[in-house]
Amino acid sequence: MPELTPRKIKAKQTRKKILEAALSLFSEKSFDETTVDEIVKLSGTSKGAFYTHFKSKYEIFLEKFKEIDAFYLEFTHTLPKEASASEKLLHFSESQMVFLRDSWGKGLFRTLYTNASPSHNYFLDKDRVLFKIVKEFVHEGQEAGEFKRELSDEEITAIITRCMRGTLYDWCMSGDEFDLLMEIQKVMRALLEGLKK
Structure with missing residues (x-):
C-alpha cells in the first residue's frame, strides 16, 4: 500500500474534523437546524473543505x-x-x-x-x-x-x-x-x- 503524503494525511484529518463536528451538532440541535456554516465553524475548516469532502450534510x-x-x-x-x-x-x-x-x-x-x-x-x-x-x-x-x-x-x-x-x-x-x-x-x-x- 502506498504511503500517505502529508497532503493526504491533512485531507483525512480535515474530513474527520468535519464529520465529528457535524455529528455532534446533529445530536445537539438536529439535522435540519444545523447549517454547513456551523459545521465549518465548529470543525475549524472552510466551506470549500466541507464541499471537497461531502456533497451535502446527508453524505455525513x-x-x-x-x-x-x-x-x-x-x-x-x-x-x-x-x-x-x-x-x-x-x-x-x-x-x-x-x-x-x-x-x-x-x-x-x-x-x-x-x-x-x-x-x-x-x-x-x-x-x-x-x-x-x-x-x-x-x-x-x-x-x-x-x-x-x-x-x-x-x-x-x-x-x-x-x-x-x-x-x-x-x-x-x-x-x-x-x-x-x-x-x-x-x-x-x-x-x-x-x-x-
Missing part, C-alpha cells in the same frame, strides 16, 4: 453507515461456522443493537430516522452489507432445512430487516426504560421460531 450520515456496515462484516467473521442460521441471526441482531446503541446513541439515530427520505434512504438499500448478511444466513437456514421455504430468502430478509428497523425506531421514540438488547432478543426469537420447519 452515509459515512456513518459505511462504518456500521464495516462493523457488520467484521462481526460475521467472529461467528462460529458450526452455529445454526438461527443462532447467527440472533447473535448478529444482538451485536447490531449493542453497536448502534453504544456507538451512535439514541439522539443521533433519531436524527437519522427523521431525516431519511425516499431519494436517499440508506435504510432500504438492498445492496447494503446488512441485507446481504441477513440474506446469506436465511439462505443457509433454508438450505439446511432449518427454515421453511414458503417465502423466498429475499422475502424473509425483508421481514427480518424490517423488524430490526422497527425495534430501532421504537427505541428512538421511547424513554430510558426501553431496553434495546432485550427487545431485539424478544422480536428475533419470536420471528425465528415462526420460520422454523
Whole structure:
C-alpha cells in the first residue's frame, strides 16, 4: 500500500474534523437546524473543505453507515461456522443493537430516522452489507432445512430487516426504560421460531 503524503494525511484529518463536528451538532440541535456554516465553524475548516469532502450534510450520515456496515462484516467473521442460521441471526441482531446503541446513541439515530427520505434512504438499500448478511444466513437456514421455504430468502430478509428497523425506531421514540438488547432478543426469537420447519 502506498504511503500517505502529508497532503493526504491533512485531507483525512480535515474530513474527520468535519464529520465529528457535524455529528455532534446533529445530536445537539438536529439535522435540519444545523447549517454547513456551523459545521465549518465548529470543525475549524472552510466551506470549500466541507464541499471537497461531502456533497451535502446527508453524505455525513452515509459515512456513518459505511462504518456500521464495516462493523457488520467484521462481526460475521467472529461467528462460529458450526452455529445454526438461527443462532447467527440472533447473535448478529444482538451485536447490531449493542453497536448502534453504544456507538451512535439514541439522539443521533433519531436524527437519522427523521431525516431519511425516499431519494436517499440508506435504510432500504438492498445492496447494503446488512441485507446481504441477513440474506446469506436465511439462505443457509433454508438450505439446511432449518427454515421453511414458503417465502423466498429475499422475502424473509425483508421481514427480518424490517423488524430490526422497527425495534430501532421504537427505541428512538421511547424513554430510558426501553431496553434495546432485550427487545431485539424478544422480536428475533419470536420471528425465528415462526420460520422454523
